[in-house]
Amino acid sequence: MKWETVIGLEVHTQLATKSKIFSGSSTAFGAAPNTQASAVDIALPGVLPVLNRGAVECAIRFGLAIGANLNRVNVFDRKNYFYPDLPKGYQISQLARPIVEGGALKIVVPSTGSGQSEERTIHLTRAHLEEDAGKSLHEDFHGMTGIDLNRAGTPLLEIVSEPEMRSSAEAVAYARALHTLVTWIGICDGNMQEGSFRVDANVSVRPVGQAEFGTRREIKNLNSFRFLQQAIDYEVRWQIETLEDGGRIQQATVLFDPDTGETRMMRSKEEAHDYRYFPDPDLLPIRLDEGWIETVRANLPELPAAMQARFQNDYGVSAYDASVLTGTRALAEYFEAAARACGQGKLAANWVMGEFSAALNKAELDIAQSPVSAAQLGALIARIQDGTLSGKLAKQVFEGLWEGAGEVDAIIEARGLKQMSDSGELEKIIDEVLAANPKSVEEFRSGKDKAFNALVGQVMKASRGKANPAQVNELLKAKLQ
């Protein structure tokens, strides 16, 4: 039987506010335990929540960025459950009237093998504001659990997609596009190791052609794109095997274990919490006025999707390259500055995604820390374009820029990296090479094409890489005829 995978994602993004959603405590990561937990955060009796305007504004920004409907009146509800890191015994969240409903995100799914990359639009169900819980530390405190409430009350935007993804690759492409967007518009720092962007995946399978969804299992708390892919792939295999063996899927919540690469059951539906939601009487409904929304809209930067379209039009890069180049706002801005400096969009794209990104990765640096500025990279590319440098020599100049050896032209001059343009000088080298390699010349004349490549190699070597390969080919051919 052929199976189809159905995936929907719920993403918890920690909002980049200075203070918590309902109190004036700091949200900075990494403070000593409980030093950023106020009376509201630890739920002392008699305290009341006061909503942070900054958190609401982040939600408005997001809603506008995905073209969603902003509920002009939205409401906070209590979601009741007992756990020690939730001191009130309920989480303040939004159920019936969330701040954001609808909207869509364009994704580019990388090609598998030789196929083309594919563009798709994923629709969003909703996004709502809520508070994060504290942290439970289960290391041994004499058989007790340690509770740190610094994270309690950190503002979250929970972003829920429609079940529209059909493979782990699509789910990862969506999660990446969402990660790009929330960091791009500055509402989340996107730090996955610190838990700023946490993904839950709802996964089910059904026979191809069946209209109803299969029973889903929810994989909780995936904090890397790699784990997201691995967890979904494992879960899909497991569900298909279970069904093909005549078993049934039970609705359940599962955890992914990165060490074994497997998912295991956390709780079944029967044990699932009954949250008993109701409107929080401590908080009045939230009203978004038009003036506020328009001010936020006016301050939105150019968004990744718009920039991708523009890069394809203005610089002639492919849809996939445009999506890579807009992976972060910093990368997009860097590319555009380099492309403008040299007037060569495609070449700039290749350099930014190739040599430049590889060097950053190797040195474990952010773009902001790059020793090579966009203007310098642009100047380097201009020297390739005007024939001064071959691709190979350009890489040497790039290394020089990276080491801080000065500007492009100065490095070319100082290291003697100019491509040989004088054909007289090149002819002299070719004559020497032909004289020194009579055997290769003999072989070529007797029909061995390989011998020609050997001669080209010798000429390039003798010119110390400075000869123009196309010119070498041409002159060598002429001489051998």
Next chain:
Amino acid sequence: MSLSQDDVKRIAALARIEIDDAQAQATQTQLNTIFDLIAAMQAVDTGGIAPMAHAQEVFQRLRDDAVTETDRHAVFQAIAPAVENGLYLVPKVIE
């Protein structure tokens, strides 16, 4: 609508309240009285009226995003039953 013994025991379990059969019986009777009252209110025709989230027609006031709280964990932890390395200690619960 009326609640069964099983409903009462399930709600108690969700609220982490331990009750015996006699208490469950008494609670069932009390809760059903409350449900009778709700049933009486259900008689009112609310068709076409949007549900209210709050009893007053006012909206939430918002606070500026600024850190105004200071570290007071020493005071708070003075009344906690068990504390270690700045953490509140509670009986072990693992999901």
